[in-house]
Amino acid sequence: MAAAARVLVVDDEPDIRSTIRDILEDEGYAVDLAESAAAAREARRRQRPDVVLLDIWMPDLDGVSLLREWNERGGLPCPVIMISGHGTVETAVEATRLGAWDFIEKPISLAKLLLVVGHALEAGRLKRENEGLRRQLPAPGDLVGSGRAMQALRAQIDKIAAHDTGVLVVGEPGTGKETIARALHDRSARRAGPFVTVAAGAIARETAALALFGAEDANGVQHGLFEQANGGTLYLDEVAELDPELQLRLSSVIERRALIRCGGHEPVALDARVIAATAHDLGALVAAGRFREELYYQLKIVPLAVPPLRERGDDIPELLRYHTDWFANRDQLPYRNFPVAVQNRLRHYAWPGNLRELRNLVQRLLVLGSTSEVTLEEVEAALGSGGAVAAPVPGVAGIDFSLPLREAREQFERAYLLHQLDAAGGSVGKLAKAVGMERTHLYRKLKDLDIDPRMPAREGQGVPTP
Known part of the structure; x- marks a missing residue:
């Protein structure tokens, strides 16, 4: 099931805290309460909130000062809504400058509370999605193909997506394993949550633990990629690239559904579905002592095999049309047709690079072509089996x-x-x-x-x- 959005309510008045909690819990939110800035710091350390409702006037430290502290120590954890009974214009200006998302005045209106919290949650979700998109190179991501292999794969995805278990996606390089993982996420109850990609081989070993599990010290908290996936899905690309220490920590996180940040001592609850992917035979790596056996079985609760493109010959015409449309629209390239003879040639090609190779081939033919139809000679030259070679x-x-x-x-x-x-x-x-x-x-x-x-x-x- 998808995790309920988590709201942290920070207010020194017990009645206010209780009232807000009852209202939000009735609407299906998970609510944490804090009566002071110190309690708010501890609540944030335990679990990352999706929205914070923060009172301006509190006895130990006022809300604006806490807002400033969070800003100076790694940025706001999420949208922060200020609660004010008697704030001044200067206070509102300062809170806005520090990143406050909105204000709610006391006495609190139920209708306004729900409206503002709902809008703040949506803004936070869009921000996470935009940040995720900035970290990615744009690439086509649909499950294209009507052949028997793709029909069977889509049926498996629909069945697996309904269950909140871990999945191990296995397939050759270039077969579109991340596309499969995104399809599982989009069809699951977690679809409104974040989808966070971790490319195991692209993380420097020296900083990998910090990037994955976050860090905390006296100056504040840094949320790692696992916590950023809370309420959604963590996609771990090429899990075989993790070194033994990270394999052990990952196994512990999956087992306990909690992690300990670098420098921290207390476990932090984690609610994220883990989808791992590999092009390797993890069983063979386990036998060779290069992959932890317990992690292998934790990840392989539901294995999902992605067929190589050479076994999907019937899908080639559809894939060619799809990628031609995609590159023509994205890169403003001239549209080109693939005649039947060309389609047949490509249906019988072995595609050692799988979908990645097909995408590159289509893009190359659109960039270099000068006619409305792709010729066999162009294709043979692009595949390296024809054309003049110096x-x-x-x-x-x-x-x-x-x-x-x-x-x-x-x-x-x-x-x-x-x-x-x-x-x-x-x-x-x-x-x-x-x-x-x-x-x-x-x-x-x-x-x-x-x-x-x-x-x-x-x-x-x-x-x-x-």
């Missing part, structure tokens, strides 16, 4: 010199990094030193180039052979 130059074997500069550079970077990864024995740490890149940036580069550091360099990764 003679190889020593040191850059396999590079297609007929490509535009950016694509040729990507081809070279992929060959170069695969060679260096092979020389480093598959160690990303050694690779980072050899090529002079910071590990976080290197992981992103490897992912962009479809290089799996756990796979032997010449095993299915297309290393150019001299």
Whole structure:
């Protein structure tokens, strides 16, 4: 079930607190009460609220000062609504400058209370969604395809989404595992909550625990990605990339439904569905001692296999139309048709890069094409099985010199990094030193180039052979 929105009410008057709590609980909200600034700090430490109702006048520290304190120590936790019985214009101006979302005057009107809280919750939700969108590269995200494999997958998603269990999405790189996770979220009772993506391989090891689990000290609280997913879904991309310490902590969080922030001592309740994804055989990694067995079984409560694109030949025409529309609209590119002959050629292509490769192919053909219809010759050249290829130059074997500069550079970077990864024995740490890149940036580069550091360099990764 979706978690109820959590409202923290901070007021030194017991009757006010009790009245507001009764009103909000009748409307289905979860309510925490605090009679002072100190109690408000503790309530916020225990669990992140979705909205705060904050009295301006309190005995130990006034609400505006607490608002200022939160602002100076990492920003407001959520929309804050000020409660005022006899505030001045100066007080209202200062609270607004510090980020107060709205004001409610005493005596409190039930209708206004519910209206303002509802609007504040919606504003907070939109802000989280916008922040999430800014962290992502835009990409098409619909479950496209009417073939048998996709029909079966959609039926599984609908069935699994109705239950609030953990899910392990398994599939080759580029098969759209995050799209599957978003579909599970959008069809679940948590759909109004946040969807937070954690790319395990892109988080620097030194700061990974802080980014995931947050931190707290005498100066305040920093909410990690797990807490940001409260009430919604946490999508953990390529869970096999987590180091042993993080695997242990994740296992503890799933088991206890609570986490302990870095520097903290008290557990913080967590209400988020965890959907993990991997392109690896976690069972084999467990047997090899590279993945914790208890975490494996915690994540694999409901396994969901995503078929590779080579098993979805019937979906190719539909996928081509969908992605052509998408890129034409997003990038203002000229629309191009894929004739039946071209569709048939692509239906029988092996698609080693899966959906990611198909998206790149469609985008390339729209950018470089000059006619209304895509030709077989263009497709063969784009797939690397046809077209003029310049003679190889020593040191850059396999590079297609007929490509535009950016694509040729990507081809070279992929060959170069695969060679260096092979020389480093598959160690990303050694690779980072050899090529002079910071590990976080290197992981992103490897992912962009479809290089799996756990796979032997010449095993299915297309290393150019001299």
